[in-house]
Amino acid sequence: MPPNLTGYYRFVSQDNMENYLRALDINVALRKLVCLLKPDKEIIHTGDHMIIRTLTSLRNYIMDFDLGVEFEEDLGPVDGRKCQTTVYWDGDQLVCEQRGEKRNRGWRHWLEGDQLHLRMTAEDEVCVQVFQKVK
Template sequence: MPPNLTGYYRFVSQKNLEDYLKALNIHVALRKLVLLLKPDKEIDDRGTHMTVKTLSPFRNYVMEFEVGVEFEEDLRIVDGRKCQTIVTWEEEQLVCVQRGEVPNRGWRHWLEGEKLYLELTAGDAVCEQVFRKVR
């Protein structure tokens, strides 16, 4: 049975975010701004229905979905694109595949103790972010 990810998580660290943003073709000025942010995560896990919020002083992004059901995701707030998205469980990891203009795009979340890990992929770029559960 997959873990319940419900909680509020504070940013701890990240690796390789600039390469990920370049793979998404994010303009250099916006990349520099995004690299300064330390977003929090808030996850509401209700079994098959989930809400994942990425919260920052600059911009928030809310993703609400049913696990295992494909939907059109509007990512204009992130990079100006839309894509077909499906989120599923692969053992203990919540895995998102985003099919669209950018190949190999998606992410995976998993817990290790009180830490939430997020691996973002786009093209050949892989970024890892770590968050610590605070409530």
């Protein structure tokens, strides 16, 4: 049985965000700004339905999806692209595959104790973020 990720998580750290954003062709000014952000994550996990909110002072991004069902994801707020996205469980990791203009694009969420880990990939770049569960 996969874990229930429901909770509110505060940003702790990140590694390699600049190179990850460069792989997504984000302009240098926006890259610098995004690297300064400390996003919170709110996850609502009910059966096969999930809502993941990434909350920042700049803008928020909300994913609302059913596990295992492909959908068109509008990444306009992130990088102006759309892609075909599928989110599913791989053991105790929540995996997102985003098919579109960029190869190897997607992410994984998993828990280690009360910390939520996020590994994002695009092309050959990997960015890792860590969040602390606060409620």
